[in-house]
Amino acid sequence: MHPEHFDLSSPVFLPITDEVCESLLGADSAKLLATLTDAELAAVLVIQNLVAVSEGKLTPHDVERVLASLIAWSVDSQNSAPSGLLSEAKRLFDPRKLHAGRNFLKNLKVRYLAADEVSARDYLLPNGKWDMAFKVRHLRGRNPFSQQVVTPRHRELWLSSAQDKLIRTFHANMDEDLHVQGYAGIGKSHLLGALTEYLRPEATLLLAHTPGKLDALRKRMGGSGDRKIGATFIKFAQFLLYGPRYQPASNVLRVPSKYELAEELSIICVREYDAQATINICLKVLECYCRSRDKMLSAKHIPYFNYPLSNLDSTVLLQNSIRLWSYLESNPSWARKTGFEALLLIKRADLAACVVPARYTHVLIDESQDVPMSLLQIIERGRQVLITLGDEYQQAKESVVKRSREVRRSDISRSVRCGRNVEDLINPLISRHSAKGKIAFEGASDIDVGIEHYPVGFLPPAGSVVMVASYWDMMKWAIELSEANCRVYFANQAAEADFKCFMATVVALFKPNYYSADQGVDGPHPFFSEMISWRQVREVCKFDESFSWVEDKLEKGFNVSDIVRMSMMFEQSSNSCILIMAEEAGGMEFDKVLLTPGLLTTVMFKDSAEFDQRICAVYIAISRARRELYIPYDVVEWIEYHHGQLFRENGGY
Secondary structure (H helix, E strand, C coil): CCCCCCCCCCCEEECCCHHHHHHCCCCCHHHHHHCCCHHHHHHHHHHHCHHHCCHHHCCHHHHHHHHHHHHHHHHHCCCCCCCCHHHHHHHHCCHHHHHHHHHHHCCCCEEECCHHHHHHCCCECCCCCECCCHHHHHHHHHCCCCEEEECCCCCEEEECHHHHHHHHHHHHCCCCCEEEEECCCCCHHHHHHHHHCCCCHHHEEEEECCHHHHHHHHHHCCCCCCCCCCEEHHHHHHHHHHCCCCCCCCCCCCCCCHHHHHHHCCCCCCCCCCHHHHHHHHHHHHHHHHCCCCCCCCHHHCCCCCCCCCHHHHHHHHHHHHHHHHHHHHCHHHHHHCCCHHHHHHHHHHHCCCCCCCCCCEEEEECHHHCCHHHHHHHHCCCCEEEEEECHHHCCCCCCCCCCCCCEEEEECEEEEEEHHHHHHHHHHHHHCCCCCCCCCEEECCCCCEEEECCCCCCCCCCCEEEECCHHHHHHHHHHHHHCCCCEEECCHHHHHHHHHHHHHHHHHHCCCCCCCCCCCCCCCHHHCCCCCHHHHHHHHCCCHHHHHHHHHHHCCCCHHHHHHHHCCECCCCCCEEEEEHHHCCCCCEEEEEECCCCCCCCCCCCHHHHHHHHHHHHHHHCCEEEEEEECCCHHHHHHHHHCCCCCCCCCC
16 A cells, blocks of 8 residues: 555656746846856756757656756866856856746656755765766655554555554554544545554444545455445435435435425515525524534524524524424435435434444544534444544634544644645644644645746636635636636536526526526525525625626626526536635645635635634645645735734624
């Protein structure tokens, strides 16, 4: 078993720092060249001449061969040639070619050395020539997975020092609950696979959010493809409620629409909302209830309203919600229209006092920051040892559920996916959050994630993932990309359908004389459940700068026909730009990630809670990048800018 994030092939290291190359692009390049060693001068010449070679024909080995030849020529000519490498470098130096060569390096497995590594000169032989064995020796020295472990199943694992320490502690205390708080890219899935090596597969229950995540974890447990170890949250809840032989109906029966259901249940309208909008609000109440530990549905589960409800409205809304809950209990097929089917089933299993079957001794959960309280209660009701791995900073909207039993906690902060330059962006975010842990994030020294500040009007490279802040931000970028003839896609088909529903509702609310927000089967998008007019939409969303942009577009004539035209550009391909809400991107990884100006907004936040939520969203977005990260401006300056501002409703934390 090999670490999932570590590339076992050997890259080539250039004996120069990225900072020196960047400085050479300035006005004092001639003076700086005179201060460089021959090895650094050779690296400069190699970089600036990369553009003369076709990208598909150049390999890292070719780069190293040319570098070694230049350094060898410099050594051999010290006593014979009248001019050395410095004079040649001054004669051939071209800042434009150097800039182009630096961009070209991003597509090759060629990396810069750190300043202390350049000065150590370990890359040279005693005679001053290039050491061809340096790259392998240097890579092994920086390999985070340096600890070899042989498991009880006689399998060889390579772990980082922190992972090795955790595994040994777990092996010595296998009857104790364990929680691992690990930042992005620390190899949690790899670690979870290592933990399962010490457990009996038939006595281990593995739980995951999605089928894809579960399949990946099953492979790490070493089971064959036919073995069905573990379950998704929704499958586990169905097992507890209906038994092991339960099979969902193959033919999906038609269920009432929200409008039909409102009539059937005699839903009483709240305020000026119609019956269908009232159903949407009731669903929000039920979702809050499902996320709680409470046994009874009460007024405390009514969500925050921008326009506070009266006591009478609260009572009516609660009674409507109780009526809807009773309907869902007797008609479980309607749960798929709620938007939180898994959460609903888990809550029902909790209320039924279900427990984990006694044949299991250990329960393992990855991405545990999203575990609902109801599921935690079901597990803690039994005697199984619970092992969870998660990242509290990937839970933006709510606080992470606290375990009620005594738990051994371990923190792992060193990433094996994010580099030191990403560390410089993440640690200021961690330090500014008002509530979560403050252990410093540590990037890997052997990982290079390119960070680029993009200008206004910049189009993301093909295949980039655009991290947006809100539905309005997503709509803005979808319009701009489609107008630039860029293909657009979303996280999945459900996300695409949800976004189309949002845009249709936007147009309908803005032009009520031409369109109806209720024309869809399920009525308006849930985002607008509390808003029935454009005036209310503007009042609620006026501090979202992307909303102002979209409103201006609507005033210029954007309508349903434009949505249809845009939809023709929604296509899944390698060249498509993927639009994803930053808060929903936890657990994912992408080669190229772009943060929108809307995500790094300069608009004043409402309060400290809203700023904390945005900090988590930016953290998630930044830490998704494997190779390239595009940001509109410096993240640290953005943090300091908001830290010096008051909030709209109260000052300070």
